[in-house]
Amino acid sequence: MFDLDLWKEILSALKQNRMRSFMTAFGVFWGIFMLIIMSGAGRALENGVLEGVKSFATNSAFFWTERTSVPFEGFQRGRRWDYDNQDIEYIRQNVREVEYLSPRLFGWQQDGDNTVRGERTGAFNIYGDYPDYFKIDGWTPIKGRLMNEIDVREKRKVCVIGERVVEVMFAKDEDPIGQYLKISGVYFQVVGVIHPETKINIGGGKKEETIIIPFTTMQTAYNYGNVIHFFSVTAKKGHSVSDLQDKLKTILKERHKIAPDDLQAVGSFNIEAEFIKFNALFTGIQVLTWIVGIGTLFAGIIGVSNIMLVIIKERTQEIGIQRAIGATPGKIITHIVAESVFLTVMAGYVGLSLGVGLLELLSMALEAGGEELFFRNPQVDLKMALSALAVLVISGMFAGLIPAKRAINIKPIDALRDEG
């Protein structure tokens, strides 16, 4: 029921004490504002990071080789070794948990300008890959196509290149598709320009400076023989990539005569574990946000309760009159609680709006700032806003209830006598 008199009374009571009402409301405002801002910022960090890894296979693990650290079967420690084609063959046939397996060769950027086209030269990251690689770390072709099985099988001299490569090696209006690049002395035809979908980068350097050629072509053309530098695997659904990682390590150690207790020789990295860490981190941030936000909010609410107590104290006489002329305790409580809820909700609403507004501005600024930031799309979900509002209303009621109870406990006669 809308009770005009109740609202008139609330408004005039608040208006009479403008400064005090404002200071009180500020506590609540600040609490909800902080909660929104912090939560939004946490969410933005999460969005930013997850955006950067979203199309990366989370069930993937990566393997490379290090020097051995334990002597074994006549070999001294410190031996250098490499994976080879037989390892891959063996794993493909014997390890059923493997979904995708993509060996890789590195042509290092540190070798200097490894790519030449006419008078243009550049130093890029050269990778020899299988098409399966694109299933693990997503790339989008923005021109032409990705590398495929046939390229690998027929050892075609084709390459797909990153955007930065296009910028360096081609004039602005030139179409790179079909053109040739001389990579470490061998000519490759450009069949695609590709854009990275993730920010996860294996092997260092900028992802836009990547040139990918068929693995088989690279092994043959540059005399790598049987050698494989690195490979990525993903686990089939229902299998843990961590278990797969351990299993593969054991197999590889056996095949290369490495001590089972050598922790260093088989270098590997499991992205699932990293994801779990990330998720824990974000959960932690959210929890912290709520703890701090609720704490601040709580302080604000206590402020409201406190002020309501003062207001009651000041209006003891008024309340006494009202009760003398027939106001029931229920009416008085309703009035005080309504006033408190009104103050809390108004302040909370302003805090909510300003917080969301600020996040929107930030979001727009970030959008304009490009996609290099690990911070994007700060947002507050509706559920959170609604629960914050519910918290406000309920806490406003509680903030009013304590002083209201006190007002009721003062006998009207004492209230009237309190004429200061």
Added chain:
Amino acid sequence: MIKLTDIHKSYEMGSNKLHVLKGIDLDIHQGEFVSIMGSSGSGKSTLLNILGILDNYDQGSYHLGGKLISNMTEKKAAQLRNEMVGFVFQSFNLISFKNAMENVALPLYYKGVNRKKRNMIAMEYLDRLGLKPWAEHMPNEMSGGQKQRVAIARALISKPQIILADEPTGALDTSTSYEVMEILREINDAGITVIIVTHEHDIASMTQKIVRLKDGRIDEVILNGELADFRERYSKELQPV
């Protein structure tokens, strides 16, 4: 109408117990105009509070309109006050942020009368007390006499059977005091029981019955016929100031 039997009331003042009313027996009939007198501390305000169901008593019995008033819930007491009793206070006790009309209409608000209707009734009562032009004025824009008349209108609006006035003229000058007393007398003529607490003899002498309290007991009750005697006795104090 009002029947008090052996009323006792004491207050706890820290560890001390202050026995304020020590056995009050009093009958007030419908339509009487009574004043309660006594020096400060004699218990007159306490008695008025008990009569107005603003305070409870420790011992004895209090019947109001045939109904025993004891151990009421605050809600019930509030309703009874609203229906039966109108209050007039020394310090007027108007709500400062409401105008005269809203102040008068307030008891009806607690009764649940809708806004339009109660404001209309409030205007009627203001008109009767000659305050119609001041209906929209706030309490701080009115003189003491006007404020007290607004308070009286507020006390009357719920059509009470008793008006309780605590020092209604205490904050007013003599001529305004007499005006207010005149109004109260008119109200009494309309059949409403009026009980005032005062320490001014000239005010008390305008009522039909004076109850003098002394140390928590009724010292004497002076009835209408004996007022002449009363006037004589207090003639000195009755000299116009």
